[in-house]
Amino acid sequence: MVTEVLFDKYNLISQSWKRCHDFGLSPTDPFEDSILTGKALSDLIKENEQLINHASSAINTLFPNYYSGLVIIIVDRNGTIIHRVGQLDGTSSVDVLSIGSNWSEENKGTNAMGLAIYTKEPIITHADHHFYVKNHFLTCAASPIYSPTGELIGAVNISARKEMYHPFIFSLTNIMATFIQNGLLLDIAKNEKVLTMKELEATANLANVPLLSLDDDNRIIRANQSARKLLGDDCYGKEFHNTKGYPTKVVSDPTRKQYRSILALNQTTNKKLTPQSLYTIKDIVGSCPKMNEIRRIVKKAALTDFPIIVYGESGTGKELVAQSLHTSGPRGDQPFIAVNCSAIPENLIESELFGYEKGAFTGANRDGGIGKFEAANGGTLFLDEIGDMSLKAQAVLLRVLQEKSVTRVGGTKPIPINTRVIAATHKNLRREIEAGRFREDLYYRLKGVVLTLPPLRERSDLIELSNHLMKHLEYPTLPLSKEAKKKLLSYQWPGNVRELKSVLMQASFLADGNEIQAEDLDFEIEYEQDKPFLQEEKDPLTSLVHSEKEVIRRTLEYVSWNISKAATILKISRNTLYLKIKKYHLQQ
Numbered sequence: 001m002v003t004e005v006l007f008d009k010y011n012l013i014s015q016s017w018k019r020c021h022d023f024g025l026s027p028t029d030p031f032e033d034s035i036l037t038g039k040a041l042s043d044l045i046k047e048n049e050q051l052i053n054h055a056s057s058a059i060n061t062l063f064p065n066y067y068s069g070l071v072i073i074i075v076d077r078n079g080t081i082i083h084r085v086g087q088l089d090g091t092s093s094v095d096v097l098s099i100g101s102n103w104s105e106e107n108k109g110t111n112a113m114g115l116a117i118y119t120k121e122p123i124i125t126h127a128d129h130h131f132y133v134k135n136h137f138l139t140c141a142a143s144p145i146y147s148p149t150g151e152l153i154g155a156v157n158i159s160a161r162k163e164m165y166h167p168f169i170f171s172l173t174n175i176m177a178t179f180i181q182n183g184l185l186l187d188i189a190k191n192e193k194v195l196t197m198k199e200l201e202a203t204a205n206l207a208n209v210p211l212l213s214l215d216d217d218n219r220i221i222r223a224n225q226s227a228r229k230l231l232g233d234d235c236y237g238k239e240f241h242n243t244k245g246y247p248t249k250v251v252s253d254p255t256r257k258q259y260r261s262i263l264a265l266n267q268t269t270n271k272k273l274t275p276q277s278l279y280t281i282k283d284i285v286g287s288c289p290k291m292n293e294i295r296r297i298v299k300k301a302a303l304t305d306f307p308i309i310v311y312g313e314s315g316t317g318k319e320l321v322a323q324s325l326h327t328s329g330p331r332g333d334q335p336f337i338a339v340n341c342s343a344i345p346e347n348l349i350e351s352e353l354f355g356y357e358k359g360a361f362t363g364a365n366r367d368g369g370i371g372k373f374e375a376a377n378g379g380t381l382f383l384d385e386i387g388d389m390s391l392k393a394q395a396v397l398l399r400v401l402q403e404k405s406v407t408r409v410g411g412t413k414p415i416p417i418n419t420r421v422i423a424a425t426h427k428n429l430r431r432e433i434e435a436g437r438f439r440e441d442l443y444y445r446l447k448g449v450v451l452t453l454p455p456l457r458e459r460s461d462l463i464e465l466s467n468h469l470m471k472h473l474e475y476p477t478l479p480l481s482k483e484a485k486k487k488l489l490s491y492q493w494p495g496n497v498r499e500l501k502s503v504l505m506q507a508s509f510l511a512d513g514n515e516i517q518a519e520d521l522d523f524e525i526e527y528e529q530d531k532p533f534l535q536e537e538k539d540p541l542t543s544l545v546h547s548e549k550e551v552i553r554r555t556l557e558y559v560s561w562n563i564s565k566a567a568t569i570l571k572i573s574r575n576t577l578y579l580k581i582k583k584y585h586l587q588q
């Protein structure tokens, strides 16, 4: 049934048959079989050189090994075969699909190439879907190919003998068309800003990344099909505005006016996991001694109800560990609720954590609302960024932990709660206590077991982790070359696993050959180091103290006061950076 739907969802085949009859074709007649040769053919191939080059690169990437029995074909906008790889038979005795032959509907009747060109839709034609009886031995799938400015320039087709039919060839042609289109876009837009919008991870299609390029005024010059679906076919020339749910990252920006980091996973989208897709201990990858120890403690601690504090820089896997603690323990089938403590406004903290009765305050939901503690009852409450919680919120939290019950705002009845609490932070809570920003009594309530996740630069299993992450990318997995591995190992990884994921995703996307080369790996810091703020000033700074203060101030501004990032760029520890911020009275 699935295949039936796949085959003629929009009656494309039956309509094509009707057109063939209107052309005066007959299924049993011999079909038009003249073949373009000589100069006419070489001129056509030259005219389509770029398309053929990108098609070859897509074929090499997607079919690194030759599969006997498949023929991969590129036709130009008129349906003439301009490139072909593979053979239908080992003997090549049947060769209806030769370079130079024209497969437009008028010439060859209903067939995938001709239909993809005519309807501008991907299509599969199997056995007797072909108009001519002579073609009934074939199964074919084709997808149209568009230029970066939206014109149809050809189609990619995969053919095999009908016995080899598999719906997968349909997906393959779509992937190939996307590959080719993105290659053409990146090629042509080398001197323009190339942006990519990462679809929500959960809904992203394989290799279906919307790509577009902008001029200096932020106007859209080129857009691939996925981008046009999002922005409309008439998007060219219009000013680009971010589309909700599609974080935009600059792929390459020779003008260097904009920060560059392609396909970085969006923090919030990445974390919105459904209860069914929570991480488990198997997802904690890495066999370096520190990670082995983390897994050992997680396994053990999961079976207890001890409160847990997970320390670690951003992107080291704190939420991954928290979810694994939950799913590996007896509460695994109960709710896991994550709260980002830094994101809750002070005046809403009580209603967020405790819930509220109807009419409790202006703007409250008429039916009242359930608080996070109640929502996590029986399960686990993950308090992320606990070090950023306001003192008022800390007092509220302490009360729940002490009383093991919550009373909804506007209510009177205490509701007993049985919730395990796991807290996480990138801050040093001891230091926060010393600075008067964190309550010591709360700290001891939260601190049962302490887990400290190592930053990537301190892990010895980076290549193992990279290979694992690549297997889960939306792109076909390519091996890392020796030089690429060396480059990965020599980098400082300020953004940790999240950044590693993003770099690998970009590299798999950009890699042209059969493996990822060192130049496919693009790191943020290298880029940052090229930024003007780290270059020498025209006016020399007058004193060392002044210059140190200036460099720190500008670094902090550049990274929007992300202390970890700034410390990495400045190559000092975060503690030293804090001291210097204090010393120079720097303020956000």
Ligand SMILES: Nc1ncnc2c1ncn2[C@@H]1O[C@H](COP(=O)(O)OP(=O)(O)OP(=O)(O)O)[C@@H](O)[C@H]1O
Pocket (backbone or CB within 6 Å): 267, 270, 271, 283, 284, 285, 286, 312, 313, 314, 315, 316, 317, 318, 319, 320, 321, 384, 426, 465, 497, 498, 501
């Ligand atoms: N050891 C690991 N094995 C596999 N994936 C990992 C590992 N550590 C982190 N990741 C991946 O890195 C990404 C970031 O992890 P996570 O969100 O848990 O980090 P975090 O420390 O909570 O970050 P933040 O502090 O910024 O919220 C996730 O996609 C996660 O799956």
